[in-house]
Amino acid sequence: MDAAVMTSPAVLILLGPPGAGKGTQARMLEENFGLVQLSTGDLLRAAVAAGTEAGKAAKAVMEAGDLVSDGIVIAILRDRLAEPDCAKGVILDGFPRTTVQAEALDGLLESTGQKINAAISLEVEDGEMVTRISGRYTCGGCGEGYHDTFKQPATTGTCDKCGSTDMERRADDNAETVASRLEAYHAQTAPLIAYYRGKGALKTINAMGEIDEIAHGLNDIVASAMT
Ligand code: AMP
Numbered sequence: 001m002d003a004a005v006m007t008s009p010a011v012l013i014l015l016g017p018p019g020a021g022k023g024t025q026a027r028m029l030e031e032n033f034g035l036v037q038l039s040t041g042d043l044l045r046a047a048v049a050a051g052t053e054a055g056k057a058a059k060a061v062m063e064a065g066d067l068v069s070d071g072i073v074i075a076i077l078r079d080r081l082a083e084p085d086c087a088k089g090v091i092l093d094g095f096p097r098t099t100v101q102a103e104a105l106d107g108l109l110e111s112t113g114q115k116i117n118a119a120i121s122l123e124v125e126d127g128e129m130v131t132r133i134s135g136r137y138t139c140g141g142c143g144e145g146y147h148d149t150f151k152q153p154a155t156t157g158t159c160d161k162c163g164s165t166d167m168e169r170r171a172d173d174n175a176e177t178v179a180s181r182l183e184a185y186h187a188q189t190a191p192l193i194a195y196y197r198g199k200g201a202l203k204t205i206n207a208m209g210e211i212d213e214i215a216h217g218l219n220d221i222v223a224s225a226m227t
Pocket of ligand 1: 018040042061062063068073098101181
């Protein structure tokens, strides 16, 4: 890119209900565009595993499928954003999830002179979510995501990317919790679609198809949002 038109690091937001494929697609965008995926869900699960104060406060809330308090999530995200690798540009996966978080993000970016390149809404039907979520699992070695029906590794139980055989299923990926997570999405997160539309930053993509097909469409959106 011409130095004269170089801009500050890109900030992309992936919006969408649980199971829409935000994590899977964020990982692909991370590879394709050299960005850093920031998943507040991953950061919170790490805090729970490490037994930090934030993790202790978040554990039961996450198990119930509710949203962790804005204060905890904003603090975790702010600290992570301040780490040097984020200067490459970031893809926010699972943040913001409330208007308070969206406004806090605006404030954080304003203080560093950055702006949101695009907030991309992955559109999927609720009926599809339970099937998608209940079949998914992740490689414990590298975080690559898999699915019983939609994306199996070449060798059953072995990660295609890193060869690990340590596969994990999330505790909150069960039918009851998924219902609460969908409810939280519709009540607290879906209003962000209008929020970003109002700022002229909203892009939408039909996320009901094949993973590769969606990735292709997303790549085009991100490429144009980064120019
Ligand atoms: P995820 O991995 O994005 O599906 O998030 C898993 C769980 O972490 C959610 O169901 C929430 O309990 C919590 N969580 C993740 N991100 C946020 C956020 N931005 N705000 C509040 N809670 C969150």
